[in-house]
Amino acid sequence: MSSSLTKRKPLTEPSTDVSNPQNEKAQEPAGVAQEPRHCPSRKGLSLLQQLLVALILLAAGCFASWRIYGCWPFLSGPRVFSKAELSHYVGKSDSALYLAILGEVFDVTKGRRFYAADKGYGFFVGRDASRAFVTGDFEGDLTDDVADLSPEQIKSIVEWRDFYHKTYTYKGRLEGPFHDARGRPTGHLRWVEQQAARAKSAEEQQRELEAQWPSCNVRWTESEGSTVWCEGGAYPRKLISTLPGGSGGPAGASGAASAPGKTTTSRCACFEEVGWSDVRQLYAGCPPDQHSCKILEQHAS
Numbered sequence: 108m109s110s111s112l113t114k115r116k117p118l119t120e121p122s123t124d125v126s127n128p129q130n131e132k133a134q135e136p137a138g139v140a141q142e143p144r145h146c147p148s149r150k151g152l153s154l155l156q157q158l159l160v161a162l163i164l165l166a167a168g169c170f171a172s173w174r175i176y177g178c179w180p181f182l183s184g185p186r187v188f189s190k191a192e193l194s195h196y197v198g199k200s201d202s203a204l205y206l207a208i209l210g211e212v213f214d215v216t217k218g219r220r221f222y223a224a225d226k227g228y229g230f231f232v233g234r235d236a237s238r239a240f241v242t243g244d245f246e247g248d249l250t251d252d253v254a255d256l257s258p259e260q261i262k263s264i265v266e267w268r269d270f271y272h273k274t275y276t277y278k279g280r281l282e283g284p285f286h287d288a289r290g291r292p293t294g295h296l297r298w299v300e301q302q303a304a305r306a307k308s309a310e311e312q313q314r315e316l317e318a319q320w321p322s323c324n325v326r327w328t329e330s331e332g333s334t335v336w337c338e339g340g341a342y343p344r345k346l347i348s349t350l351p352g353g354s355g356g357p358a359g360a361s362g363a364a365s366a367p368g369k370t371t372t373s374r375c376a377c378f379e380e381v382g383w384s385d386v387r388q389l390y391a392g393c394p395p396d397q398h399s400c401k402i403l404e405q406h407a408s
């Protein structure tokens with residue numbers, strides 16, 4: 108330590124600024140071979156070269172990871188499970204409990220009171236049983252086939268997926284109908300998302316209609332059947348609404364004809380005005396100025 112201190116040049120010594128070629132030359136002792144300019148120092152790689160090597164190694168690592176996982180590691184590429192791999196995570200020999208929904212894998216070990224093999228929802232583990240989440244058939248529907256479900260049903264599965272994101276640990280993607288072998292979303296998954304979005308917008312529209320025209324009161328007795336009525340001097344009308352989404356499914360169960368890709372529903376709504384139209388129909392046998400109508404049709408809505 109002290110020797111290095113003694114070798115230190117005094118501040119008064121002439122400048123050795125290498126940017127000044129004259130100075131550089133002045134410092135070289137006679138008879139010593141000059142190092143070629145811009146050559147790497149004999150002490151090791153220059154900073155630039157070290158950076159270059161690091162970059163090359165990084166690129167090689169990224170490429171390997173991309174080949175193996177089909178993803179770029181810095182974009183937190185998810186692990187891609189095969190169905191066989193996922194089937195191992197069923198809690199045997201203290202392994203974790205994983206389940207998949209719409210091709211996304213979650214660690215549900217902390218919910219073992221639901222998902223352990225001997226618990227009520229143990230059948231969801233080690234597989235993608237998206238369909239059963241909405242049909243409730245925990246034997247025949249433990250499958251990822253959702254192609255024939257209504258937009259409302261698909262929306263419900265998407266909500267289950269949201270629940271798993273909020274409650275459990277996301278582990279990666281499952282190769283299958285929703286993600287390819289590299290974990291990339293398939294066209295089928297895009298269709299699923301579209302169906303769910305469609306159902307959501309139909310529900311929002313329905314809620315808006317409900318807020319705009321409040322529903323009638325309904326009473327049913329064995330002797331009189333169904334009666335609808337409105338308070339505050341309003342008039343009951345059968346309101347026909349056509350909403351985007353679905354052919355069949357729960358929202359299409361009104362019995363009214365629906366155009367493809369649309370759902371027609373009807374309900375009794377209260378209107379301030381006495382008028383009526385094709386979408387604001389009078390109840391059969393009920394004069395327009397009545398505030399209460401007996402329903403003669405089979406299904407009051």
Ligand code: HEM
Binds near residue numbers: 221240241
């Ligand atoms: C489509 C039908 C159904 C599905 C897909 C379903 C699914 C589930 C799942 C996945 C859980 C665990 C939630 C978690 O991880 O925190 C759960 C919990 C639960 N489910 Fe269901 N369920 C269904 C129907 C029902 C029905 C009809 C009942 C009641 C009669 C019910 C009662 C419960 C109860 C009480 C819990 C909490 C259990 C506990 O705290 O120990 N479920 N359900």
